[in-house]
Amino acid sequence: MSEPRASRLARPALWTAAALAVVVVPFYLEAFWLMAGLFAMSAAVGAIGLNLLTGATGQLSMGHAFFLAVGAYTYVLLASEPGSHLLGFGLPTPLAAVLAVAAAGAAGGLFSPIAGRLKGAYLGIATFALIFLGQHVLFNAEPVTGGYNGRAVPPFSLFGFSFADTPELVVLGVPFGSLERLWYLAVVVLLASGWFAKGVLAGRPGLAMNTIRDHETAAGVMGVPVAKYRAGVFVLSSMYAGLAGVMLALAFQRTVPEYFGIMLALDYLAMIVIGGLGSVGGAVVGAALVTLLPQVLTRYSDALPLVAQPGTGGFSPAEAARILYGSVVVAVVLFLPAGLLGLAQRVRRRLAGAFPHHPSTPSGSSS
Amino acid sequence: MSRFRLRKSAFGVTLVTLVALAATACASDKAVDGSVAIGADGVKHGPGVTDDKITVGLITDLTGPYAPLGKSISQAGQLYYEKVNAAGGICGRTIEPIVRDMGYDVQKTVSAYTELEPRVAALPQFIGSATVAAVRDRLEAGGPLTLALAWAPSLLGADSIQMTGTTYAVDVINGVDFLVKERGLKAGDKIGHVYVEGDYGDDSLAGSKYAAGKLGMSVVEQKVKATDADMSSQVSAMEQAGVKAVILSTAPRQTASFAGVAGATGLKVPLLGSNSAFAPQLLATPAGPALLGDFHIMQASSPLSADLPVMKEIIDGYKAKFPQDGLDNGVMAGYTGAVVVGDALKKACENKDLSRAGIIAAHRSQSAWDGGFGSTMDFTDPKQPPTRETYILKADKEAVGGLKVVKEAAVSELAASYEIKVG
Numbered sequence: 001m002s003e004p005r006a007s008r009l010a011r012p013a014l015w016t017a018a019a020l021a022v023v024v025v026p027f028y029l030e031a032f033w034l035m036a037g038l039f040a041m042s043a044a045v046g047a048i049g050l051n052l053l054t055g056a057t058g059q060l061s062m063g064h065a066f067f068l069a070v071g072a073y074t075y076v077l078l079a080s081e082p083g084s085h086l087l088g089f090g091l092p093t094p095l096a097a098v099l100a101v102a103a104a105g106a107a108g109g110l111f112s113p114i115a116g117r118l119k120g121a122y123l124g125i126a127t128f129a130l131i132f133l134g135q136h137v138l139f140n141a142e143p144v145t146g147g148y149n150g151r152a153v154p155p156f157s158l159f160g161f162s163f164a165d166t167p168e169l170v171v172l173g174v175p176f177g178s179l180e181r182l183w184y185l186a187v188v189v190l191l192a193s194g195w196f197a198k199g200v201l202a203g204r205p206g207l208a209m210n211t212i213r214d215h216e217t218a219a220g221v222m223g224v225p226v227a228k229y230r231a232g233v234f235v236l237s238s239m240y241a242g243l244a245g246v247m248l249a250l251a252f253q254r255t256v257p258e259y260f261g262i263m264l265a266l267d268y269l270a271m272i273v274i275g276g277l278g279s280v281g282g283a284v285v286g287a288a289l290v291t292l293l294p295q296v297l298t299r300y301s302d303a304l305p306l307v308a309q310p311g312t313g314g315f316s317p318a319e320a321a322r323i324l325y326g327s328v329v330v331a332v333v334l335f336l337p338a339g340l341l342g343l344a345q346r347v348r349r350r351l352a353g354a355f356p357h358h359p360s361t362p363s364g365s366s367s
Numbered sequence: 368m369s370r371f372r373l374r375k376s377a378f379g380v381t382l383v384t385l386v387a388l389a390a391t392a393c394a395s396d397k398a399v400d401g402s403v404a405i406g407a408d409g410v411k412h413g414p415g416v417t418d419d420k421i422t423v424g425l426i427t428d429l430t431g432p433y434a435p436l437g438k439s440i441s442q443a444g445q446l447y448y449e450k451v452n453a454a455g456g457i458c459g460r461t462i463e464p465i466v467r468d469m470g471y472d473v474q475k476t477v478s479a480y481t482e483l484e485p486r487v488a489a490l491p492q493f494i495g496s497a498t499v500a501a502v503r504d505r506l507e508a509g510g511p512l513t514l515a516l517a518w519a520p521s522l523l524g525a526d527s528i529q530m531t532g533t534t535y536a537v538d539v540i541n542g543v544d545f546l547v548k549e550r551g552l553k554a555g556d557k558i559g560h561v562y563v564e565g566d567y568g569d570d571s572l573a574g575s576k577y578a579a580g581k582l583g584m585s586v587v588e589q590k591v592k593a594t595d596a597d598m599s600s601q602v603s604a605m606e607q608a609g610v611k612a613v614i615l616s617t618a619p620r621q622t623a624s625f626a627g628v629a630g631a632t633g634l635k636v637p638l639l640g641s642n643s644a645f646a647p648q649l650l651a652t653p654a655g656p657a658l659l660g661d662f663h664i665m666q667a668s669s670p671l672s673a674d675l676p677v678m679k680e681i682i683d684g685y686k687a688k689f690p691q692d693g694l695d696n697g698v699m700a701g702y703t704g705a706v707v708v709g710d711a712l713k714k715a716c717e718n719k720d721l722s723r724a725g726i727i728a729a730h731r732s733q734s735a736w737d738g739g740f741g742s743t744m745d746f747t748d749p750k751q752p753p754t755r756e757t758y759i760l761k762a763d764k765e766a767v768g769g770l771k772v773v774k775e776a777a778v779s780e781l782a783a784s785y786e787i788k789v790g
Contacts, residue, residue: 032482039474139564148565149500149521179481252477254501259473295478298467322430 026180034179040291041186042247047271047283049240055278057233058213063127064268066134067104067238069260071245075100079154093156104242112231138257150256153249276339413722415488421460424483425492431471439697447705458716473501491708496566514704519566524789532667533752536574541757542639542665543578544779554583559610561589571616598625612637619646627654642666647769664760669741671768677739706738742776
């Protein structure tokens with residue numbers, strides 16, 4: 001595939017600009033936006049995992065929130081110092097984070113005999129049960145989870161550098177609190193997770209996964225061990241969820257069981273549908289949109305028409321966000337089966353087609 | 368131009384920009400300057416305070432399970448600020464409330480708190496215990512004075528967090544005392560307790576168990592989920608156990624279901640509801656007659672129907688400003704919280720210190736706050752609820768807010784000696 005010259009020049013410039021923006025952001029954005037960004041990046045990691053499972057392999061999972069919870073709570077449990085009525089192991093936080101991801105993977109592995117056999121809506125229903133199971137355990141296993149009120153999350157620290165508000169750190173005159181520090185960590189983690197998932201999708205496993213999604217029998221005939229792949233992808237997706245859980249816990253600074261409910265699981269499904277099924281970019285775009293939309297609307301409720309300041313009657317921003325969110329899902333399903341990312345690609349192809357010297361890239365399901 | 372050279376030059380551009388950024392970082396709004404802000408009138412400023420404005424934040428639930436209550440609470444707050452501003456504000460500054468809806472969702476709560484925290488001088492309204500718990504560590508580390516609208520003991524113990532009224536357990540202990548003194552319950556009797564899972568139910572149950580244990584009675588427990596609507600099986604369980612009274616630490620609809628079913632099946636025992644178990648709207652439902660029977664509410668704040676000048680003022684003001692909305696307990700709770708914070712700000716202004724620490728210190732210096740609401744509160748000890756008094760109220764169609772006082776606020780001996788586990 002030969003790129004047009006303009007795009008060959010534009011690409012590195014675009015990447016440089018993006019990298020620069022990422023570095024500069026914590027110096028200027030206020031805490032609210034950094035927090036929103038952290039949520040979006042954490043959600044993106046989780047959505048990438050779900051997209052591997054649901055988008056690329058065609059396995060519907062409603063239980064993603066459960067694995068997020070496993071990751072978050074395992075991290076808290078392992079990294080916390082033992083308290084008077086709460087268990088804790090006081091492990092170094094990087095080790096606790098790695099083990100938390102492993103634990104989420106192990107939980108996915110325990111479920112894989114089921115994940116390997118069921119498909120489509122049946123797996124969706126089976127995984128749905130995980131949410132209820134998880135909620136019950138989280139509320140009642142108080143020594144581990146802290147029960148209803150949850151537990152404080154110990155700040156992450158790497159090679160002696162603490163991602164917390166203390167000790168105070170001022171960079172170029174800007175105070176660097178936990179949000180600013182976590183921002184860079186989240187960017188690195190998101191890039192690494194995206195890069196790994198891209199590798200999986202572009203390689204033989206990706207082809208096998210897509211074949212299972214498109215035609216299971218054909219995949220089997222071609223020598224793809226279908227059940228093994230299904231189970232394997234489920235474990236991988238759980239590990240992504242676990243990692244997202246750890247990131248969310250760090251951003252929240254406190255884990256509460258209520259958060260990891262049905263709504264969260266549905267949010268993740270909405271992310272990959274809106275963004276675009278089966279691709280890393282789609283997951284990231286969807287996660288950003290689903291996470292940021294309500295926040296933006298709330299933040300600018302004073303300036304938007306039709307949306308009233310909460311408490312004064314009229315349309316509240318949360319309601320407006322929900323209506324918008326619902327309309328986006330419907331619109332995407334109806335008009336953009338490939339999601340927002342698909343739309344972007346379509347626009348790009350159109351633009352490329354506008355240059356007579358360069359025929360448009362062959363269309364097809366390259367995603 | 369080869370790709371390699373392009374990359375290299377891109378790297379150079381990045382570097383140059385970074386250096387430029389370093390030179391101009393002071394242009395960022397976030398940059399700190401070390402000086403302490405002092406207003407033109409010599410009052411020390413903290414976040415959310417300027418020469419002509421004090422910003423306060425309301426983190427409330429307008430779309431989640433507590434939406435009806437959240438609306439009343441927020442509107443009552445707005446009512447107070449309008450009144451204060453019309454009278455010239457506090458400390459010569461107008462009060463500007465910012466409302467954020469979190470729909471009882473923890474993530475939205477954390478975002479709302481993150482957004483409001485640097486902009487406000489106080490949070491006169493923060494609904495829910497799970498939601499406050501989510502940001503508790505940050506509130507403790509230099510957060511603004513916060514009025515938590517939940518009565519769980521887990522909210523005690525932080526300098527910046529204040530609950531009004533008393534904990535669920537203390538209410539229930541006073542309620543059991545009422546059952547013994549006025550309804551003739553005695554040692555050996557069984558008390559039924561239907562409670563929802565979570566802070567509210569758990570702490571209420573701790574109260575009934577404590578009181579029953581001290582009085583030689585036993586508690587028959589029935590735990591329900593917040594989403595359960597039909598209480599028939601709980602009623603029959605209570606009937607089978609032969610309880611002499613039932614305490615309901617449930618949501619209003621569940622209370623209505625229980626009272627209605629109990630009235631129809633012949634479980635004729637006194638019913639006692641926790642402060643969040645009742646809403647005046649229930650009186651218009653088929654369960655209304657049952658609720659007008661032998662059913663009482665335990666609550667630490669005086670009802671709107673109490674004969675106090677401040678209540679008249681609230682009722683008239685609220686009816687004038689929000690004629691389409693009914694008056695309920697939320698109006699009281701919201702107004703009280705706003706007044707508590709307003710008084711703390713006034714006191715901090717006298718001390719010429721509107722910094723966060725100054726406002727909290729001013730608030731914590733009040734040992735007998737009244738505000739015209741009939742019961743005095745002691746804010747000096749963050750580890751204790753400001754009062755242990757409970758009113759016993761009865762549903763009444765004619766009364767404003769649907770409740771009238773049966774027994775004035777009082778502390779039972781049992782409640783006075785009850786040890787509250789903090790945190």
